Amino acid sequence: MKGFVFHGPGQAAWQDVPDPAVKEPTDAIVKVGAVTICGTDLHILKGDVPEVRPGTVLGHEAVGEIVEVGSDVRTVRPGDRVLISCITSCGRCRFCRDGSYGQCRGGGGWILGHRIDGTQAEYVRVPCADLSVHALPAALRSEDAVLLADIFPTAYEVGVLNGHVRPGDTVAIVGAGPIGLAAIVTARLFAPERIIAVDLVPARLEAARRLGADAVADVREAPGQLVSDLTDELGADVAIEAVGVPESFELCTRVVRPGGHVANVGVHGRPATLHLEELWIRNVTITTGLVDTYSTPTLLRMAAAGRLPTGLLVTHTFPLQQMEEAYEVFSRAGETGALKVVLGGEQHAELAVPAA
Numbered sequence: 001m002k003g004f005v006f007h008g009p010g011q012a013a014w015q016d017v018p019d020p021a022v023k024e025p026t027d028a029i030v031k032v033g034a035v036t037i038c039g040t041d042l043h044i045l046k047g048d049v050p051e052v053r054p055g056t057v058l059g060h061e062a063v064g065e066i067v068e069v070g071s072d073v074r075t076v077r078p079g080d081r082v083l084i085s086c087i088t089s090c091g092r093c094r095f096c097r098d099g100s101y102g103q104c105r106g107g108g109g110w111i112l113g114h115r116i117d118g119t120q121a122e123y124v125r126v127p128c129a130d131l132s133v134h135a136l137p138a139a140l141r142s143e144d145a146v147l148l149a150d151i152f153p154t155a156y157e158v159g160v161l162n163g164h165v166r167p168g169d170t171v172a173i174v175g176a177g178p179i180g181l182a183a184i185v186t187a188r189l190f191a192p193e194r195i196i197a198v199d200l201v202p203a204r205l206e207a208a209r210r211l212g213a214d215a216v217a218d219v220r221e222a223p224g225q226l227v228s229d230l231t232d233e234l235g236a237d238v239a240i241e242a243v244g245v246p247e248s249f250e251l252c253t254r255v256v257r258p259g260g261h262v263a264n265v266g267v268h269g270r271p272a273t274l275h276l277e278e279l280w281i282r283n284v285t286i287t288t289g290l291v292d293t294y295s296t297p298t299l300l301r302m303a304a305a306g307r308l309p310t311g312l313l314v315t316h317t318f319p320l321q322q323m324e325e326a327y328e329v330f331s332r333a334g335e336t337g338a339l340k341v342v343l344g345g346e347q348h349a350e351l352a353v354p355a356a
C-alpha cells in the first residue's frame with residue numbers, strides 16, 4: 001500500500017510501505033476513506049517532535065472502513081464505517097478509568113502518527129479498537145466527520161470546557177486557525193454574550209466572522225484595547241490560546257478579567273513568561289491540556305443532527321494519492337487560505353468508503 005512517511009526533518013514522501021496487519025487481538029485494520037493533515041504534522045516535519053522516528057507513517061485523524069479485527073474486538077466488525085480518534089485508549093489504566101484517555105498509560109494516548117504508523121495511508125492499524133474508533137451514523141459525511149477526530153474535541157474540551165465558558169460570557173479566542181475556529185463554533189453552544197477572535201491573517205479573521213465571532217482584531221492593532229473597550233475595561237471572562245507561541249499566551253493573560261479563565265490549547269515549542277507579578281492578585285485560573293476525546297460521542301451526535309457545522313472548516317479536498325500536494329497547500333496556509341484540507345472523502349468517490 002501507499003503511505004506518507006516521515007524521513008527526518010524536512011523530508012517525507014508518499015511511497016510504498018508494507019500493509020499493516022493485526023498484531024494484538026484488540027487491533028483493527030481500517031481502510032482509510034478520508035484523512036486530514038494537522039498543524040501537529042507540520043511540527044513533526046519541522047523536527048519539533050523528536051520522538052517521531054524516521055520511517056513512521058504520519059497522521060492521526062481519519063474516517064474509514066473496518067476491514068479486519070483481532071479476536072478480542074467486540075464493538076466493531078468488518079464493513080463498519082468508523083471515525084478513528086486521534087487518541088487511543090486502553091480503557092483499563094488509571095487515567096482511562098478517569099476519562100483522561102489522552103494520558104493513557106496502557107499503550108494508548110496520542111500514538112497514531114507519533115509512536116506508531118498513522119492514518120495518512122491507504123490502511124492503518126488501530127490498537128485498542130473498541131475504545132479508539134467510533135461507529136459513524138450513515139447520515140454523516142466522511143469529510144464532516146473527520147473534523148471530529150481531533151480538531152473539534154480538542155477545541156471543545158481543552159478550550160471551551162477547560163475555560164468554563166458560560167452563558168453571557170465574553171470569550172476572547174487568540175488564533176483563528178482550525179482550532180480557534182472550532183473553539184468559536186463550540187463556544188457558541190453556551191450562548192456567550194460575545195466572541196472576540198484575534199489573528200494576524202485577514203482571511204482567518206473573515207472565517208472567524210463567518211463562523212460566529214462577533215468582533216475580530218488584528219493582533220498588531222491593540223487587540224487588548226478592543227477587549228477592554230468591549231467589556232467596560234473588565235477583560236474577557238475566558239481567553240482561549242489557540243496558537244502556541246509565547247506572545248499569544250501572554251496576550252491571553254493580559255486580556256482575561258480578574259477571576260477569569262485562560263485555557264491554553266496551543267502546542268508550544270518555546271517557554272512563555274508567566275507574569276505572576278501581575279497575575280497573583282487577580283484570581284486567574286490557567287489550564288493546559290492534551291485532548292482526551294471523552295466528548296467525541298456527544299459531538300458526533302450533534303454533527304449527525306446538523307447542530308455542528310464542522311465541514312465549514314474544510315477549504316481544500318484532494319484524492320488520497322495527492323498527499324504531497326495537499327501538504328504543500330496546507331503548509332502555505334497564509335497564501336493558499338487553507339484551513340483544513342481533506343484527502344479522500346465522498347467528493348473523491350473512487351477512494352471513498354461506501355455509506356453504511
Ligand SMILES: [Zn+2]
Nearest residue numbers: 038039040150
Ligand atoms: Zn491533529
Ligand SMILES: [Zn+2]
Nearest residue numbers: 090093096104
Ligand atoms: Zn489507558
